[in-house]
Amino acid sequence: MRLGARSVVLAALLAGLAAAPVRAEDLKLGMVVPITGAAAESGRFAQWGAQLAADEVNAAGGVLGRKLVLAIEDDQTSNPGGVAAFNRLASDASIVAFLGSIRSTQTQAMDPDVRRVAKPVFFGGTDPELTRGGDPWLFRCRPNDAYSAKVIAAFGVNELKLKKWAVVFSTDAFGSNGHKHLVEELKADGAEVVTEQGYANQATDFTPVVLAIKGSPADVIGSYFTFEQDLGIFARQLRQLGVRTPWVGSPSIVATTALRLSGPALFGTYGVADFNADSSPEAHAFADAYKAAHKMAPDNFSSWTYDAVKLAARAINTAKSTDPKAVREAILAVRDYKGVEGTYDFDANGDGLHGYNIVKNDGGKVVFIKHIEFAP
Amino acid sequence: MTVLLQLLFQGVGIGAVYALVALGFVLIYRATNVVNFAQGQFAVVGAYSMVVTTADLGLPYWLGILITLAVMAVFGALFNLGVYYPLRNRSFLPVVISTIGASIFITNIILGIYGPEPSMLAPMLDAPGISLGALFLDAQYLTIIAVTLALVALQYLFFEHTLLGKRMQAVSQDKEMASLLGIKVGWMIMLTFIYSAMLGGIAGILVAPILFVSVGLGGQIALKAFAATIIGGFGDVPGAIVGGIAIGVIETFGAYYISVPYKDAFAFIVLFAFLLLRPSGLFGEKVSQKA
Structure with a gap:
């Protein structure tokens, strides 16, 4: 009997949810x-x-x-x-x-x-x-991600005027695609990729990656990190070992979690972001x-x-x-x-947007720098 | 030269963490002949206990550590009663499955409470570390190495020079004989679980400021620690320490000189080599000799 009463209440609730606002002419x-x-x-x-x-x-x-x-x-x-x-x-x-x-x-x-x-x-x-x-x-x-690579390369090469790139990327599908596109774009923009460092997600230590960047002539870092924890460990070890080169990252570098975990280690870095209120x-x-x-x-x-x-x-x-x-x-x-x-501007493929915002981590606050747009 | 020393330092540091977790594996294996696949989750529980006490409740760090050790002791006892004790007279496999089940259960309970977002734990010391020229010694890694050394020394003294330690050793060598000699086997096993849980908790406390605190923390370390125990010789205490540090050093050097994406593979290449060429590990006895 009690079970019956419960089912009735549940059914009434479900009916209420389903029936809510939709009318025939909507x-x-x-x-x-x-x-x-x-x-x-x-x-x-x-x-x-x-x-x-x-x-x-x-x-x-x-x-x-x-x-x-x-x-x-x-x-x-x-x-x-x-x-x-x-x-x-x-x-x-x-x-x-x-x-x-x-x-x-x-x-x-x-x-x-x-x-x-x-x-x-x-x-x-x-x-x-x-x-x-x-x-x-x-x-x-x-x-789409082809544009994040275009924007990272264009901003670093044309705005920051930096031509010797270290590319750090996760070896998962997202990171290796980003890496592939970024290297292509950098070469097209006349920059040189001096070291390419892939890592497997959930890494415990980035010392070998940081030392490779430190030992290379790189004057800027471009990155595709999938998880904010990996980004946090890398950022801290990068600063501890004294690497201060500018850094332009994929959207994860300005994700709320990354800002919280990494704190000052990410101050002064740039990232691409598809939405920014400013x-x-x-x-x-x-x-x-x-x-x-x-x-x-x-x-x-x-x-x-x-x-x-x-x-x-x-x-x-x-x-x-x-x-x-x-x-x-x-x-x-x-x-x-x-x-x-x-x-x-929708193109024939159905892609509506063709650019990204560049933002900067200014003392832990994400500030809008500029929007970079490409022809569809 | 600086690069070499830097890699060596990081390798030993992360290896010390593997060693601590490996030690927990070994102690429980010696006492019960069972591999505890929830050992990595012990570290996760310890790390979350630190986050709750120091970050959420705002207690001092030392008090957080004391509370966490107490929590781990209770946790180890409950783990024994819930996961091992009811199956103690069964064969190897049901108990192993039981520990795997416990590991999944713990992971999901924590996921349910704290969600997948990682939390932060402050490092044990305020100073970032020591710079020697271009070499940088991270304070937390120095702490890890020091604590591991101290624990190994304490453990040696305990097992070799106290009656309780000798009783626990006797149980691990031959339960029936120990029981005939009047040693309370059940209690010794209970103590082993409590101590292993505390070791796992300490590993969690130490590594949390470096790797952040999330449910994935345990899995990252436990697999390497497991490899370390096999390389060292399953069931051998010095072997677990040497194996853990060896894996830390090998993977760090392998990553720098050969390939970063294959970093995790190096530990397991060494593991395969040992399984093929020297299955008893560096210090291990053959199974037939143990009984």
Whole structure:
């Protein structure tokens, strides 16, 4: 009997959750997001960013005169979970477009189903290959990793005027791809790579790497660290052994965890970041609204979903239709749209952004230096 | 020359940590004939206990260490009662599986409480280290080497020159005989678990300021420590120390002179070589001789 009462309460709760705001005339965007699992916290940020954009769209009259609502499914922070969540959403024919994952491997796992469903999917994974595989329905709302290497090289060579590079990278997929692109870009920019040092994740000691850099003629370090702990150990040993050369790193160098673990060892270093509140008036306004709503600063987990919802609404309004092909054409036609991640100019592959912000660690505070943009 | 000395210092320093964890492996193996695969997690528990007492509660460092040692002693006793004791009359395998299960359980409990984000622990000494020309001796590594030496000396005195130590040795050599001589075998094994947990905790306290505190901490060290025990000769105390330091030095030199990405491989290449050519390790006795 008690069990029965409990089930009734549970069923009522579930029904309440499912039935909440969606009405027949609402215009639905599907959103695949981690609600449980290791990335649950970042999943909440992603929902906040998307909801903020939806509220602004609705305040401005909605989409095709209809109210924009989000239909959310949990990906459980896993690839199978992401695929299952996408397919649950896709079974609802009234959903016009989707927000996928910020994780490259999840996006890769969802790719066959995205092609089958044949509706626009915005995503945030940064593996360059994702938009080069011929899937016409993927649209990226963050700059891909090919651009982080371009920006690290361009800033170091052209702005800092440093030509002898030490490249330090994790030997995992992310780090070795970054290393490959960075070396290519440096050579193209006329710089010389004097030492290349790969390491395996979860390293205990970076002395051999630091001594190799110290013994080389390098006057600048470029890095692709995957985990902030490795970055922290390397940074401390680098300073202890007296290496003070400038350092331009991939986004992890300005991650909150890295700043906390490394402290003064990272002061004065440069990093690339796709979202920075000071990079544009749009980013600034977004940061203010987000802070007012959630009492904390936004990061790239919420900025790309904010842009994705705005872009979807804009494309559907421009197309004056919810027909997937018409919406797709409208997204590809987006030019010079000022989002909070940067300025969107979609190329034929579906990449919306083509640049990064350069930021500097100024005594533990991340300050905006400049935005470097490349032609699509 | 400076490069050589710097590499040697780092190698001995990180090797001393492997040695401490290896010592825990060896002591439990000698007492119970079982490999405790949760030994690395002992270091994680010790490191988190330090974070809770010194960083979260703001207690002085020395008090944090005392509390952590007490926590580890209780933890070792509970580990014995929960993981080893109920299976003590079973064969080798169920007990090993039980320790692996315990390791996964501990990891996930900590993950549930503290999450995957690493925490920080301040180093034991305020000074960053000593500079000798271009050579830099990190204060925390110096502490690690000093504490390891002191523990090895203390342990030698304890096992060779106290009655309790000799009783524990007797149990590790022959439980039935020891029991016939009136030694309380169960209690000696309990003491071994308590001491091994404290050793693991000390390794965690020492290494946390260098590697940061996260659940991955134990796995990073334990695998190398395990290799160290095999190289030294499974069940041999001096062997664990020499094996640990040898692995630290070999991987550091191998990384600098041969390849950094393959750093972790060097320890295991040496391990393979030993398993093939000298399975009993540097100091180990053959299994048939032990019984």
